Amino acid sequence: MTTIRRSKNSIEPRIAPQSGFDCPAIIRCCEEWTREHHAARAVGIREYRAIVLGNQAYKNAMPALNNRNNIRDFIACVTYGVLIHAILDQVGTKLLYAAQVASTACKRAPRKSQTSHPIGVSPQTRQTPSPLPLL
Numbered sequence: 001m002t003t004i005r006r007s008k009n010s011i012e013p014r015i016a017p018q019s020g021f022d023c024p025a026i027i028r029c030c031e032e033w034t035r036e037h038h039a040a041r042a043v044g045i046r047e048y049r050a051i052v053l054g055n056q057a058y059k060n061a062m063p064a065l066n067n068r069n070n071i072r073d074f075i076a077c078v079t080y081g082v083l084i085h086a087i088l089d090q091v092g093t094k095l096l097y098a099a100q101v102a103s104t105a106c107k108r109a110p111r112k113s114q115t116s117h118p119i120g121v122s123p124q125t126r127q128t129p130s131p132l133p134l135l
Contacts, residue, residue: 015054015084025063025073026080032061033086058086059095065102075099 015033036057040050062077063070078095081087
């Protein structure tokens with residue numbers, strides 16, 4: 001069995017949320033960080049490189065920016081990641097900007113209406129106009 005020795009000056013960030021923390025997206029990111037970090041250390045990768053791999057796993061576990069709830073969770077993950085040093089400040093700024101752009105795009109996206117065709121006319125029975133004759 002391999003034993004991981006901890007140095008006195010461990011640079012491992014505090015990754016686990018405090019007990020009672022209730023954000024599934026952040027918990028998932030932290031679990032992925034921990035899983036990747038421990039897997040790297042188990043195969044003999046040095047601490048610094050294991051942290052880098054954990055940080056990448058944290059970012060890979062963040063939600064996609066495809067709807068408002070995911071955008072909110074993404075922002076929470078970025079913010080928490082910056083606080084625990086899993087995400088560099090400069091990268092966090094870019095990620096938050098990406099979330100802002102996605103949020104704006106979600107607000108401007110047209111919503112599908114309940115009736116997209118006139119009442120009583122189904123899409124199959126609607127007549128398409130004939131092309132105009134060429135002169």
